[in-house]
Amino acid sequence: MKKLFSLIVIVSISTAAIAQIGITAGVTVATLKLKENIPGISIDSKVGFTLGVFTHIPLSTNFIFRPGLNFTQKGAKLSDASDEIKTTLNYLELPLDFIYKTNGGFFVGIGPSLAYLLSGKSKYSDGSPDYKLQIGSDENNDDIKPFEFSGNLLAGYELSNGIFFSVNYNLGFSNLSPSSSSSDDYKNSYFGIKVGKKFGTVKK
Numbered sequence: 001m002k003k004l005f006s007l008i009v010i011v012s013i014s015t016a017a018i019a020q021i022g023i024t025a026g027v028t029v030a031t032l033k034l035k036e037n038i039p040g041i042s043i044d045s046k047v048g049f050t051l052g053v054f055t056h057i058p059l060s061t062n063f064i065f066r067p068g069l070n071f072t073q074k075g076a077k078l079s080d081a082s083d084e085i086k087t088t089l090n091y092l093e094l095p096l097d098f099i100y101k102t103n104g105g106f107f108v109g110i111g112p113s114l115a116y117l118l119s120g121k122s123k124y125s126d127g128s129p130d131y132k133l134q135i136g137s138d139e140n141n142d143d144i145k146p147f148e149f150s151g152n153l154l155a156g157y158e159l160s161n162g163i164f165f166s167v168n169y170n171l172g173f174s175n176l177s178p179s180s181s182s183s184d185d186y187k188n189s190y191f192g193i194k195v196g197k198k199f200g201t202v203k204k
Helices: 002-018
Strands: 020-034 042-044 046-058 063-079 084-101 106-124 147-158 163-172 186-201
Touching: 020 042, 046 084, 046 186, 063 106, 063 186, 084 147, 106 163, 147 186
Parallel strands: 020 063
Antiparallel strands: 020 046, 020 186, 042 063, 046 063, 063 084, 084 106, 106 147, 147 163, 163 186
């Protein structure tokens, strides 16, 4: 999985030499989806941010392949009767979106997304010290797996100067828990709002 992630990153960066490139920035509203509810615990969304770059590769007049590389914050707020825990997950995310763009500037897209967890932290409302999540696949020593596979849906509008506005919904397919128990199953999801800028063709 790590080798595949690295290969796709290299290919995407290399392709940028012959296609348009761009930048994005925005906010995320993220949460965690549990297979089984935990009695007495409620899960709410948390706000984060995302920054990224992308490559704009025309496949035809209206179809575009847009791989990107983003820093994206995910996570959730978990609370019971006495405490709230805000968990922030910082990912390096690689969306591989296929986009249909109308002649009027509107666009929609869909694609898979790969992500690697750079760091994670839980912050407690009762003043307890922050807890740094242990990343790995060892069910005895780790809290969360490093790799994630998800699906991405997006829509937006692009101006004639290359500036665009978009929304996306990212739904995680991977169980992030290192535990072998079937009940320990949780996945990321987030709603994103972005503004971006597409630049002219970069020549070799």
